[in-house]
Amino acid sequence: xxxxxxxxxxRLEALLERLRGALVRQIWLHGLGSLLVVTSLWLLFMxxxxxxxxxxxxxxxxxxxxxxxxxxxxxxxxxxKPLGYIPLRSGLARLLxxxxxxxxxLLVSAIELAPMESDAPGRELVDRVHKDAxxxxxxxxxxxxxxxxxxxxxxxxxxxxxxxxxAILAANPVLAGIFFERALGxxxxxxxxxxxxxxxxxxxxxxxxxxxxxxxxVRAARGSDVPILVRAIGETPDEVILxxxxxxxxxxxxxxxxxxxxxxxxxxxxxxxxxxxGDHTDEGTSVRLSVLQPxxxxxxxxxxTPPAYSGLAKGTVFDPDVEVLQGSTVRVTIQPDxxxxxxxxxxxxxxRVLPLIAGVFPQRAQGPEQPPSEEGQPxxxxxxxxxxxxxxxxxxxxxxxxxxNPDPGLHALxxxxxxxxxxxLLAPSHAEVDVVAGGAVPLHVRLEDDFAIADVRWDLRNxxxxxxxxxxxxxxxxxxxxxxxxxxxxxxxxxxxxxxxEVNELCPEDVxxxxxxxxxxxxxxxxxxxxxxxxxxxxxxLRVVTGDEYLRSVKDQLARAGERAGTVYExxxxxxxFLQSVLASLEQITxxxxxxxxxxxxSSLLHSAKRLEGDARALARDLAQVTEGLxxxxxxxxxxxxxxxxxxxxxxxxxxxxxTQAWAELHAAHKAGELGQAQLAGDLLxxxxxxxxxxxxxxxxxxxHLQGARDEPKPAQVLGHVEAALRAQVEVQASLDRLLAKxxxxxxxxxxxxxxxxxxxxxxSLKQRTQRxxxxx
Numbered sequence: 001x002x003x004x005x006x007x008x009x010x011r012l013e014a015l016l017e018r019l020r021g022a023l024v025r026q027i028w029l030h031g032l033g034s035l036l037v038v039t040s041l042w043l044l045f046m047x048x049x050x051x052x053x054x055x056x057x058x059x060x061x062x063x064x065x066x067x068x069x070x071x072x073x074x075x076x077x078x079x080x081k082p083l084g085y086i087p088l089r090s091g092l093a094r095l096l097x098x099x100x101x102x103x104x105x106l107l108v109s110a111i112e113l114a115p116m117e118s119d120a121p122g123r124e125l126v127d128r129v130h131k132d133a134x135x136x137x138x139x140x141x142x143x144x145x146x147x148x149x150x151x152x153x154x155x156x157x158x159x160x161x162x163x164x165x166x167a168i169l170a171a172n173p174v175l176a177g178i179f180f181e182r183a184l185g186x187x188x189x190x191x192x193x194x195x196x197x198x199x200x201x202x203x204x205x206x207x208x209x210x211x212x213x214x215x216x217x218v219r220a221a222r223g224s225d226v227p228i229l230v231r232a233i234g235e236t237p238d239e240v241i242l243x244x245x246x247x248x249x250x251x252x253x254x255x256x257x258x259x260x261x262x263x264x265x266x267x268x269x270x271x272x273x274x275x276x277x278g279d280h281t282d283e284g285t286s287v288r289l290s291v292l293q294p295x296x297x298x299x300x301x302x303x304x305t306p307p308a309y310s311g312l313a314k315g316t317v318f319d320p321d322v323e324v325l326q327g328s329t330v331r332v333t334i335q336p337d338x339x340x341x342x343x344x345x346x347x348x349x350x351x352r353v354l355p356l357i358a359g360v361f362p363q364r365a366q367g368p369e370q371p372p373s374e375e376g377q378p379x380x381x382x383x384x385x386x387x388x389x390x391x392x393x394x395x396x397x398x399x400x401x402x403x404x405n406p407d408p409g410l411h412a413l414x415x416x417x418x419x420x421x422x423x424x425l426l427a428p429s430h431a432e433v434d435v436v437a438g439g440a441v442p443l444h445v446r447l448e449d450d451f452a453i454a455d456v457r458w459d460l461r462n463x464x465x466x467x468x469x470x471x472x473x474x475x476x477x478x479x480x481x482x483x484x485x486x487x488x489x490x491x492x493x494x495x496x497x498x499x500x501x502e503v504n505e506l507c508p509e510d511v512x513x514x515x516x517x518x519x520x521x522x523x524x525x526x527x528x529x530x531x532x533x534x535x536x537x538x539x540x541x542l543r544v545v546t547g548d549e550y551l552r553s554v555k556d557q558l559a560r561a562g563e564r565a566g567t568v569y570e571x572x573x574x575x576x577x578f579l580q581s582v583l584a585s586l587e588q589i590t591x592x593x594x595x596x597x598x599x600x601x602x603s604s605l606l607h608s609a610k611r612l613e614g615d616a617r618a619l620a621r622d623l624a625q626v627t628e629g630l631x632x633x634x635x636x637x638x639x640x641x642x643x644x645x646x647x648x649x650x651x652x653x654x655x656x657x658x659x660t661q662a663w664a665e666l667h668a669a670h671k672a673g674e675l676g677q678a679q680l681a682g683d684l685l686x687x688x689x690x691x692x693x694x695x696x697x698x699x700x701x702x703x704x705h706l707q708g709a710r711d712e713p714k715p716a717q718v719l720g721h722v723e724a725a726l727r728a729q730v731e732v733q734a735s736l737d738r739l740l741a742k743x744x745x746x747x748x749x750x751x752x753x754x755x756x757x758x759x760x761x762x763x764x765s766l767k768q769r770t771q772r773x774x775x776x777x
Contacts, residue, residue, distance in 0.1 A: 036158025
């Protein structure tokens, strides 16, 4: 019996050997690539970490152990183990069949069926399987089983990283040697990449800087600002750290440059410090800052000599700041500490520098009658100037060693200007005034000045040609009592001046022509030297009108006053009705000490009463202006005593506003017959008196009682106040009735007067035409 050859499928065997060899090569490529990648990356990490972080020895030894252990672990995991996992012949055959589907496990069957003897049963079937497998092996290839790109890329990547690592280490063999020695546990230091230079720039004379090797000595005045510069040479770190002897640290950022800056503000005590940053970790250059006591201004004295015209006394002020009159001579003396200090003064904002002259510092007076003693006066430094503009004074001092004062400070010298006098027109009270030939113009002014009024003048100019002066004159002024003043400081000079200008004396002609227009102004000058200050009042425009035109103007003004009086009357009637209803509601309350529910709003009543009082006062003012204008126009020939009385009382006026007291006294005197029997002006004055009765007497009483009703908690007392307010309101309405009647009489009188005047003018015109006709015949 013959046996089948041991290898009855040589092509299949060759195919399986090729597949096995390809798998071994792929495992080695993948394993070696992984080994190179991991080893190269870890070696680069070790180099970079130690190069920039200067790792301690223990950590470096740990990194070195990982450099040995990682490749062994990679070799075992990616080479040794995969090689042991390569399948046998049947497994390789199965891989081929999976890569080439449709073989129906022919290859696996051929491998597993051993050769049989020639006379063994089933030999023909086994031979046919081997024959078919051999035929199939001719057409198969191991390439579909393999993924060749992955291992190749892994291997080439490892080769590239290994080459890069070798190139980096070979680029600087010295650094590479240091690295490997440190990786083996050595302590050979790395070369220093960053060198920091600590500098203290000297700012003028404020800092004194000396260098002694690697130690910088700085002398600075207490309160100075010390600048610090750190310059990085080589590699610039992101930040540097200042280390102070107190343990405090301060981080400085560079802002992208090799220069780090900071400022020690207002140093108060000695301090030492050094700087570190990057791999500059040693102390290196250190700074010792010594703080010294600087020279200071211990005291300041302002000796002020005001200009002679002001009448102010010479004085010495010891305050840090001072106010002086413009034109004053000011001698400024400071007391330096130490006494031997010298220096200069800087005047701002002009930035002018003056030397300080040695002298003595003035002392304060011991008492009002004891002058300061000159014995034992401390040393001083002074300068002198003429005060024209406000300025700030800064003293730069140096002590005997050249140390300056770091914060000179500023002292204010405020120059107060001698202002021009102020002119307030009290009369005429309007910017445009109508006058009548033969009449007069009241000129009443209030004057104010910082020191003294030198003279007051008035001038009258042609309104058409302002350069033409028609008339001028001097006003005699008198001082205003201090307790009557209400404007500004009590130290100002206040005066009033009043005169009566006759209209016929204001123009070159004997009689002022109707239609003329003039401009009246008052000019005041003070006693300022060398050039006095002058001011003008607001211009008053005068227009000369005829008597008829003036009366028509008076009629229009009285018509407007009549409308206002009617409005006030309606307000009073509404107030009277409201008071009556309030009184009726309050009379129902008996024996109750608490306010009833729904008590009237006395605040609203009080507001209406005050409004009525104010409107009545405005009505009185309008009527007074009409009366005053009529008196000064001298339309009423019998009103001369009344004009003199009015002029005398208004001369006492020192403030702006409506002088109710003067008009009340004038009305009382005229009513008593002390000022003659004026006709038109007397009627107008009677109207003024009635309006004043409403505003200053009855209206004021109503306001007072309503205030009492609002503030009174007891209903019984409230009732009494309301009854009194009602009586006062009744009197108000009675006075308003009489006033409206007077205004009506005046309107009828003016109508008759106008009709008579028209008839006379018509007769005069007819007579003139008749005469011309007779002359023509």
